[in-house]
Amino acid sequence: FTGSDGNSTIFGIGQHVDISTAALINGIASHADDYDDTHVDTPVHPSGPVASALFALAEWMGGVTGEEFLAAFVAGIETECKLGVAVFPEHYNVGWHITSTTGSVGAAVAVGKLLGLDTKQMQRAISIASVQVIGMHESFGTDTKPFHVGAAAQAGLTSALLAKNNFGGSLEGLEAKRGWSHVVSTRENLTEEFSTFGEVWETTKNTFKPFPCDRIIHAAIDGWIQIHQEAKEKGLDVTKISNVTARTHPRVLFLTDDPEPETGLAGKFSVYHAAAVALLYGEATPSQFTDKAVQNKTVIALREKVHVTSDDKVSEHEAYVAVEFDSGEKLEVHVEHCIGSYENPLDAEFLQKKFVDHVSTQIGEERAKRALKAFVGIANSTDVGRIAQAFEE
Structure with a gap:
């Protein structure tokens, strides 16, 4: 129902679409089974919005190295989770879906880093993303819940691309008195949380789900x-x-x-x-x-x-x-500490089996194993955008 022309891939079916559509659909798919990652200190599922936007962009740009991709990915995850910690639990308890409300900003930062935005452009990208707040608990248990994540990926991607072309926006979209943090929460702690940016790494506090449910x-x-x-x-x-x-x-x-x-x-x-x-x-x-x-x-x-x-x-x-x-x-x-928790994490063997078992249902075991190998070796990739080819026949 959206653009069908482009070189960004919908994972699992190999259809090529425009980057915006790819970010949306892959973002929805990333959360459809409620089987994704979870930040320890918040209920944020950080990878879906950020990775979906980045993979779409990497295919469109071409030549994005694994090192460049991972640096952008971590920047997005750190931003998303820091925002989550700054407003949790009040923001979450009133009904916001914290994965998508923070995910659009995280995706914007990740895409912005890959695009090489300067400081003011990045501030505007964040501001543009911050006004596209989406996701409420009322949608939990329906198709609309994963749509939140896809929409956040799409919003973040769009925001960074607009900022790259000098589209205007506030330079204080998050912290201003009428900005994101004050509007979506009765408590905000941005200054304290972001003072540890690059020192206390939220990415290391990420966990993976053993069960496909809340x-x-x-x-x-x-x-x-x-x-x-x-x-x-x-x-x-x-x-x-x-x-x-x-x-x-x-x-x-x-x-x-x-x-x-x-x-x-x-x-x-x-x-x-x-x-x-x-x-x-x-x-x-x-x-x-x-x-x-x-x-x-x-x-x-x-x-x-x-x-x-x-x-x-x-x-x-x-x-x-x-x-x-x-x-x-x-x-x-x-x-005391359930399987998959920070204190009782899933090992690499479990995660690899989880990936192959479930991806195989869509593309077969051989292609699933090929895709796993491509993802595991992403750090050494000279063109991350080509990873999508591992899903194709």
Whole structure:
């Protein structure tokens, strides 16, 4: 429905489009499964907006080296996450989708660095991006949520290109009294956070998701999967459960208190559905968050037995879960640091398998492995834009 002429690629299908469309579509795809990265100190999923804009631009420009690309990528991630820390949690708690509200600015900085913007041009790029605020919690569990990320990538790219051509904008778009930080949050701490820019690296605080759903329920899922495994070892029937409980951080119910999700997307934001599939199947993969899985009668029956309470003393990466069986036996698990957290990170083998397994469903295993090799070797690339060719036949 948008431009079909251009040399930027939509990953996975190989279609060439204009750079703006590529940034939009790849940005949407990056967040469609809620299976992306997450910054430790905020709920920002930083790579989607920044990488989607940069890859589109790199193909259009040609000759962008891996070193140039990664420097721009880190600049964008640092900006995005610093902004997130400066306004979190107030900004998030009123309903803003912090990934996209910060992502447009992060993408603008990344693209601006690759374009070689001077100081005033970069300030204007940031300002232009900052007025394109997009994303609210009301869209969570719908197709519109990943659209936030694609729109942020597109907005950041457009902002930097406009600034490159001396399109006007405020030089204080973020910090001014009527600028971004004061408008989108009741608290802002930009000066303090950005005083550590280039010293305290937010990129090193990035983590990766083991489960394709809201990060806030990962600790509980981790615990329920452990209980599934223990039940199996003890010969307990997971279809004969009488009660399921969890004590979690308050944000779990704030974001995922949906006892009757109707779609797979909605299931990603239902702690009740997550409990049911983790206990029944011992895993939480994309196949557990489909329309079919959400409408499964066995899943629904177990979902109705799940009870969750909030506890301010429980951290976001922690959960206390318990399951009572019809036999009277009770299994309990305390997850202090869930799998995929900063303290319990996913290893390279897990991440590579995750990539190949899921990309293979779209382009086949051979091409998926070729794409993985290209991404892993990006630092040594002499033309990052050519990486998209790894997805093609």
